[in-house]
Amino acid sequence: MQREKFRSSRTAQFTESVIREMTRLAIPAGAVNLAQGFPDFPAPAQLKQAAIEAITADHNQYPITWGIKPLRQAIAQKYQQHYGLTIDPEREVTVVCGSTEGMVATLLATVNDGDEVITFEPYYENYHPDLLLCGATRKLITLHAPDWTFDREEMRRAFSKKTKAVIINTPNNPTGRVFSREDLEFIAALCQEYDALCITDEIYEHIIYDGAVHVPVMTIPGMRERAVIVNSMSKSYSVTGWRVGWVIAAPDLTDSIRKVHDFLTVGAATPLQHAGVLAMNQPDTFYKDLAEHYVGRRDKLLGLLSAAGFQCFKPAGAYYIMTDISQFGFPDDTTFVKHLINEIGVAAVPGSSFFSGNGKGSQIVRFCFCKKYETLEDAGHRLRKLTQA
Numbered sequence: 001m002q003r004e005k006f007r008s009s010r011t012a013q014f015t016e017s018v019i020r021e022m023t024r025l026a027i028p029a030g031a032v033n034l035a036q037g038f039p040d041f042p043a044p045a046q047l048k049q050a051a052i053e054a055i056t057a058d059h060n061q062y063p064i065t066w067g068i069k070p071l072r073q074a075i076a077q078k079y080q081q082h083y084g085l086t087i088d089p090e091r092e093v094t095v096v097c098g099s100t101e102g103m104v105a106t107l108l109a110t111v112n113d114g115d116e117v118i119t120f121e122p123y124y125e126n127y128h129p130d131l132l133l134c135g136a137t138r139k140l141i142t143l144h145a146p147d148w149t150f151d152r153e154e155m156r157r158a159f160s161k162k163t164k165a166v167i168i169n170t171p172n173n174p175t176g177r178v179f180s181r182e183d184l185e186f187i188a189a190l191c192q193e194y195d196a197l198c199i200t201d202e203i204y205e206h207i208i209y210d211g212a213v214h215v216p217v218m219t220i221p222g223m224r225e226r227a228v229i230v231n232s233m234s235k236s237y238s239v240t241g242w243r244v245g246w247v248i249a250a251p252d253l254t255d256s257i258r259k260v261h262d263f264l265t266v267g268a269a270t271p272l273q274h275a276g277v278l279a280m281n282q283p284d285t286f287y288k289d290l291a292e293h294y295v296g297r298r299d300k301l302l303g304l305l306s307a308a309g310f311q312c313f314k315p316a317g318a319y320y321i322m323t324d325i326s327q328f329g330f331p332d333d334t335t336f337v338k339h340l341i342n343e344i345g346v347a348a349v350p351g352s353s354f355f356s357g358n359g360k361g362s363q364i365v366r367f368c369f370c371k372k373y374e375t376l377e378d379a380g381h382r383l384r385k386l387t388q389a
């Protein structure tokens with residue numbers, strides 16, 4: 001049997017997720033996991049109760065493929081309240097299995113082989129395989145440390161007649177950058193000039209600090225029909241394992257996205273969609289508390305990492321800290337992170353996994369702080385060994 005024959009050329013082009021690999025390495029090593037972005041504290045009690053009640057009430061069969069109506073209505077209402085966006089829940093919302101599915105379903109629905117898609121580097125690692133799976137040609141725009149800003153001329157040059165879409169993740173993983181309205185307006189103008197879509201991953205919309213403001217590109221004049229919002233319950237409601245997300249797009253785009261979604265997954269878990277209605281109906285104070293909850297953890301981890309000798313880039317949003325590790329004298333980020341996991345007892349993500357190769361990111365490591373204070377303190381305590389060694 002020729003095993004190679006059974007590996008499609010699509011899958012041969014990418015490796016397993018480095019972030020999820022770090023989680024697997026952390027478990028047998030007993031390392032504190034500051035790699036993968038999931039909370040180690042409980043989800044909100046009333047949300048868990050709503051899920052239990054939905055199962056007891058026998059909401060246990062296939063949902064309507066694009067999402068139960070009460071959830072689509074609650075999503076539309078939330079965008080009206082928060083951003084003044086009027087969304088038609090019947091024709092413009094697709095409930096999906098997390099942003100992960102939302103992004104890949106959107107790209108499969110809109111991008112053809114050879115179309116160009118612009119995105120930023122460093123990037124959330126899923127975008128690379130997503131683009132390979134739909135045959136897109138990726139064009140990368142650099143986000144420059146320490147503020148992770150981009151060069152407008154470079155962005156303008158990246159656009160061409162072949163540009164199908166731009167992917168923007170704001171607030172940004174891994175850099176913590178919150179894109180300014182001016183930057184988004186600049187990109188939006190190019191999307192209009194070149195007739196391109198703007199797909200925005202807004203999963204950290206409520207996790208913002210120091211007065212930063214999240215602007216959905218869809219609210220920018222001229223972008224209502226051209227922007228696609230990808231989002232989920234994972235981060236705002238601390239339920240990354242529930243796998244409930246949504247895509248908001250103009251009706252013609254939604255038609256295609258729903259087709260892909262239907263045949264990929266049929267639907268997100270029905271009882272968890274019912275609980276999602278309660279999540280969408282949370283008052284503003286819920287999101288204020290969420291941001292406060294995380295700003296304290298951000299400052300805590302910034303202090304612990306600095307004390308352990310890391311040079312930190314302070315994030316304005318999301319729940320990750322990028323660090324420069326050059327002062328530790330390791331040849332590369334992967335060697336450093338393996339040392340961290342096995343000898344120090346803390347897992348993090350090698351920076352190179354957010355870059356396209358050529359040694360980029362090889363002196364960068366990302367830590368997440370969506371953890372209990374005692375977990376962060378335990379990690380901080382262990383990290384002190386780095387300078388003592």
Ligand SMILES: Cc1ncc(COP(=O)(O)O)c(C=O)c1O
Nearest residue numbers: 037098099100124173232234245
């Ligand atoms: C930028 C970004 N998008 C998408 C995801 C995945 O989200 P979901 O759990 O909704 O699939 C993550 C998870 O870390 C993320 O950081």
